[in-house]
Amino acid sequence: MRHPSGSTISGSTSAGKTVTPCCSKVGIKRGPWTPEEDEILANYVKKEGEGRWRTLPKKAGLLRCGKSCRLRWMNYLRPSVKRGRITPDEEDLILRLHRLLGNRWALIAGRIPGRTDNEIKNYWNTHLSKKLISQGIDPRTHKPLQNWNPGPDDDPGGSMVSVTPSHDLNPKPNPGVANDPRRDQASTSGIVDYGDLCLETQHENWEKYLENNNEDVLSSFLDSLMNDDPIALRQLRNAVAIGPPSPLPPTFPAHSSFNPSTNNGMTSGQAGFGSSTGELKSAHPSNAAYGRHA
DNA sequence: AAGAGATGCAACCGCTAATCG
């Protein structure tokens, strides 16, 4: 919260500059939402549906800007939003997806049902990035830090980032061989060892490939990643290795979970992409748990 | 018990992309 609870925009400017158009109106409330406001917004959206955020506050009788309403709904009030701690499985998934996608929080969140981009981003910044750093891993690149020096009580018990052995994206670097060229060859190149698959050597290629191809391919690829489908991953790797200048989508056997036309690589409860932004297509109305209030 | 520092997270900001007229 960047503004005291209950504060309203006065319309004044700092340093003579105009304030942001969205919340610049006099009388627009900012800061934490009250339960009453939540109820008004939730009831309105349930009745009228999402969208038209600009006009929503006026119609709903809220002294908020549309942007704030949208954010509150998306991150907090949506029935599909899952509250509670990030599970180890989710954490593992976030790590994998971040390694592949970088700070594309919405895209990552789109693969983790019930979690919002804001939540994923917060969790990354407050937990995972610190864990990686404490392991001597650069959270941005997922590669070993150049001059990492573990502290004396630096997680000797191995309670660090929870990753299953076959998916250990970031094998703990041995500080004693920080400059060992052999280690550099294996680790600083950023190799991700999914079993016998070393995708990272073609990181650049497949990232471009994925970006240049349709979202179904990306979606299916992420599904296969999530579901540990080595066949699908190998198919994609091969396709990407062939890759540019004329990258054609890989062919998918009918039975493969990597077939974008069937989407059968999805586990139950996973939502598909609603758009290239990674928005969830389907809500989960059964999950009616609303979050706590500030 | 109290103060200081660290941490978690909701909310805001600024920007870009997409859509509309």
Place this chain on the structure above:
DNA sequence: CCGATTAGCGGTTGCATCTCT
């Protein structure tokens, strides 16, 4: 085609709470 509007994204902020001394 173009400008205006809207939606969405990632980065950042700062208050509330927790933990430590």
